[in-house]
Amino acid sequence: MKMAYDYALVHLKFTIPLALLLTGIAYPILHRIHFLQIASLIVLSFTATLPWDSYLVKQKVWTYPPDAIIGPRLWRVPIEELFFFVIQTYITSLFYILLSKPLFHPLYLKNQRNTPAWISRGKLLGQGILIALTLYGAHLIRAGGTGTYLGLILAWALPFALITFTAAGKFILSLPLTSTVLPILIPTIYLWLVDELALGRGTWSIQSGTKLDVRLFGALEIEEATFFLVTNMLIVFGQAVFDQYLAVIFAFPHLFPTVTRYPTPMMIVQSRLLNTSQYDLERIRGLEDAVLRLKRKSRSFYLANSLFIGRLRIDLILLYSFCRLADDLVDDSKSQAEVHSWTSKLYRYLDVHYKTKAASTITPSQYISEAFPPSARSALTYLPASILPPEPLYELIQGFEMDSQFSFSTSPTSSESFPIQTEADLDRYGQCVAGTVGELCVALIIHHCDPHMPAEKQQLLRSASRRMGVALQYVNIARDIVTDAEMGRVYIPATWLKEAGLTHAELIASPRGPVVEALRKRLLDDAFSMYRAARPSMDQIPSDARGPMVGAVETYMEIGRVLRESDEFVLRKGKATVPKFRRGKTILKALYTS
Ligand SMILES: CC(C)=CCC/C(C)=C/CC/C(C)=C/CC/C(C)=C/[C@@H]1[C@@H](COP(=O)(O)OP(=O)(O)O)[C@]1(C)CC/C=C(\C)CC/C=C(\C)CCC=C(C)C
Numbered sequence: 001m002k003m004a005y006d007y008a009l010v011h012l013k014f015t016i017p018l019a020l021l022l023t024g025i026a027y028p029i030l031h032r033i034h035f036l037q038i039a040s041l042i043v044l045s046f047t048a049t050l051p052w053d054s055y056l057v058k059q060k061v062w063t064y065p066p067d068a069i070i071g072p073r074l075w076r077v078p079i080e081e082l083f084f085f086v087i088q089t090y091i092t093s094l095f096y097i098l099l100s101k102p103l104f105h106p107l108y109l110k111n112q113r114n115t116p117a118w119i120s121r122g123k124l125l126g127q128g129i130l131i132a133l134t135l136y137g138a139h140l141i142r143a144g145g146t147g148t149y150l151g152l153i154l155a156w157a158l159p160f161a162l163i164t165f166t167a168a169g170k171f172i173l174s175l176p177l178t179s180t181v182l183p184i185l186i187p188t189i190y191l192w193l194v195d196e197l198a199l200g201r202g203t204w205s206i207q208s209g210t211k212l213d214v215r216l217f218g219a220l221e222i223e224e225a226t227f228f229l230v231t232n233m234l235i236v237f238g239q240a241v242f243d244q245y246l247a248v249i250f251a252f253p254h255l256f257p258t259v260t261r262y263p264t265p266m267m268i269v270q271s272r273l274l275n276t277s278q279y280d281l282e283r284i285r286g287l288e289d290a291v292l293r294l295k296r297k298s299r300s301f302y303l304a305n306s307l308f309i310g311r312l313r314i315d316l317i318l319l320y321s322f323c324r325l326a327d328d329l330v331d332d333s334k335s336q337a338e339v340h341s342w343t344s345k346l347y348r349y350l351d352v353h354y355k356t357k358a359a360s361t362i363t364p365s366q367y368i369s370e371a372f373p374p375s376a377r378s379a380l381t382y383l384p385a386s387i388l389p390p391e392p393l394y395e396l397i398q399g400f401e402m403d404s405q406f407s408f409s410t411s412p413t414s415s416e417s418f419p420i421q422t423e424a425d426l427d428r429y430g431q432c433v434a435g436t437v438g439e440l441c442v443a444l445i446i447h448h449c450d451p452h453m454p455a456e457k458q459q460l461l462r463s464a465s466r467r468m469g470v471a472l473q474y475v476n477i478a479r480d481i482v483t484d485a486e487m488g489r490v491y492i493p494a495t496w497l498k499e500a501g502l503t504h505a506e507l508i509a510s511p512r513g514p515v516v517e518a519l520r521k522r523l524l525d526d527a528f529s530m531y532r533a534a535r536p537s538m539d540q541i542p543s544d545a546r547g548p549m550v551g552a553v554e555t556y557m558e559i560g561r562v563l564r565e566s567d568e569f570v571l572r573k574g575k576a577t578v579p580k581f582r583r584g585k586t587i588l589k590a591l592y593t594s
Helices: 006-029 032-058 079-100 117-143 145-174 181-200 222-251 265-273 281-297 299-305 310-331 336-354 364-371 374-381 390-407 423-449 455-479 481-486 494-500 504-509 514-540 543-565 568-573 580-593
Strands: 215-217
Touching (some): 006 079, 032 079, 032 222, 079 181, 079 222, 145 222, 181 222, 215 222, 222 265, 222 281, 222 310, 281 299, 281 310, 299 310, 299 543, 299 580, 310 336, 310 390, 310 423, 336 364, 336 390, 364 374, 390 423, 423 455, 455 481, 455 514, 455 543, 514 543, 543 580
8 A cells, every 4th residue: 555655754764864874973973064065065955956856757757656746846846855855965965975085185186287088097097088978968868769868868968067077087996996986886876776675566757668677786776776876876976076076175275275164165165266277286296295294204193184084184294204313313313413413403493493593594495405305305394383382392302302312322331321310300301202292183283273262262272182192102111112212212210110129121121021010000090090181171172173173192102001901021022002992992992972
C-alpha cells in the first residue's frame, strides 16, 4: 500500500540520518567558513536545479505519483524534491570537507610556472570531454525520443561542470584522488542504492519514451545513475573552487595583507579575478619546506596542524619551522664556536627584523642570504615576525644557547658543569625553549582570531601558555632521559640527582632502573601539575582555535600519560610513543569537549 509520504520517508530513512551522522562526525572540525561554503553552494545548486527540474515535470519527463508525495510544490516541483537539492549538496559537501581536512591547500595552487605537463594536458582533456558531452546532450534533446532525459541531464549539468573545472581544473587535478574522486563516488553509490529502493517502490518515475530503458543494476535507470554522478561532481568541484580561492587569500599576504576572521565575499571575488601569475611561488616553496620539516620532525604537531584553518594554520606551521630550524642549527653544531656563530646570527636576524640595532640598514632577506645556508632560508624568510612579539623569540635563542652548554662543557663529567643545577634552572630552561613557544602560539591566535581581546584576558592567556609550554617540555625531557644521556645530556636538576644518590656521570653511564624511573615520575608529576593549573585557561582561547590547540596540547600530554602507564620494559625498548589509534582518540576527545 502506497502512502502520501513515501518520498518524505526516503528522506527520513536515508538522507536525513546520513546527514545527521556526518554532521556529528564533522562537527568538531567545522568552522563558520565551512557553513558559509556549504550554504553558498546550496543556494547555487537550488537556483540552478529548480528551473530545470520544473521543466522536466512540465514536460512530463519526470512524474511524481500524487499518492507518493505530501502535496506542496514550488514551480511544480514537490517539496520533497526541493529538500533533496539541499540535503544532497549538504551530504556531499560534508564528505568532501571530511576527506580533504588533512590537506594543506596552498600547496596545490598552480599557475603557468609550476604546473606539471600532465596537469595542463589533463585540464584540456577534461574541458574537451565536458564540452563534447554537453554537445552530445544537446544532440539527444534535439533528436527527442528515448535519449531526451539523458540529453537534458548532460546539457544542463555539464556546462556548470565546465565552468568550475575551467576555474579550478589544475587545482582539482593536483589534489589527491581521496579528496576528489572519493567524495564524488561515496555519496553517488549511496544515492544509487537509495534510488534503487525508491524507484522500486514507485516514489518517482521517468516517463517511458524519454529514457533509454537501460539499467545500471536492479531498477536503477542509467539516467538516474548519471544524474547523481554529475550532480555530486558539481558539488565537489564547487567546493574545490571555494577552497582554491580561500587558499589564495590565506597563502598570500602580499595580495591580501589583512585577512578578517572570515574572508568577505568581496575577497572571494578578488581572489577569483586575480591573475595566477601574481601567485608568490617562492612562498609556496617555503610553505612546502615548512610542512615537510613539520611532518619529518613532529608526529604530534603534524597531526594537530590539520585541525587549524586559514592563515593561523599557515603561521603556526611557519613558526614551527623557524623554531625547529633554530634548534637544529644549534644542536648540529660541532663546536662551541659554531654554536656561538649560529646564535649570533639568529640574534642579528631578529635585530634586523625588529630594527632594534642601528646596524639594521640591511633588509631581512639580504641578511638571510648573506648569513645562512640555502636549506635554512625559507624558514627564516617566512617567519611571521611582524605579528610576533620579539622578546620570546630572543629568549628562545637563549634557551638553545643553554642547550649547547651540554655538548661543549669544558669538564663534561663534573656535576657542576651541567647547566641545570636546581629546579629553578630547569624551570628557566623550560620557559626559554617552550614557554616562549606557548606565548608565540597565543600571539598568533589572538592576532588571527580576536585582535581586540581585552588586555587582561590576553595576559591571562599569555601566562597560562607559558606554563603549558613548560609542562610540555617536562614531558619531553621525561620521555628522552635515555636518548639525552646517550648524548651526554642530563636535564634532571643536580639537586634531584643528589637526593636520589646519583651523580651525572652515573646517570649517563646507566640511564635506566628504578632510581631513574622515580626521577622520571617526579618530572611527570610536576608536568601534570603545571598542566592542570594552565588547562582551565584554555577555555578562554577564541573558539576557532580552542579545539585544535587543546588537541595539540593533549596529544603531547598523552606522551606523558603513556610514560606514566608504561612498564620499564616498554621504556627500555625505546622512546615511548602514543599509538596511532590512541592519538586519534585523544584528538577527537579534545575536539568534542572543548
Ligand atoms: C599545530 C602546530 C603546527 C603547532 C606548532 C607549535 C610550535 C610552534 C611548536 C614549536 C616546537 C619547537 C620545535 C620548539 C623548539 C624547542 C623545542 C624542541 C621545544 C619542544 C617541543 C617539542 O617539539 P619536537 O619537535 O621535539 O616534538 P616531538 O617531541 O619530536 O614530537 C616542545 C616540547 C615545546 C612545545 C611547546 C609548545 C607547542 C607550547 C605549548 C603551549 C601552547 C600551545 C599554548 C596553550 C595555551 C594556553 C592558554 C594554555
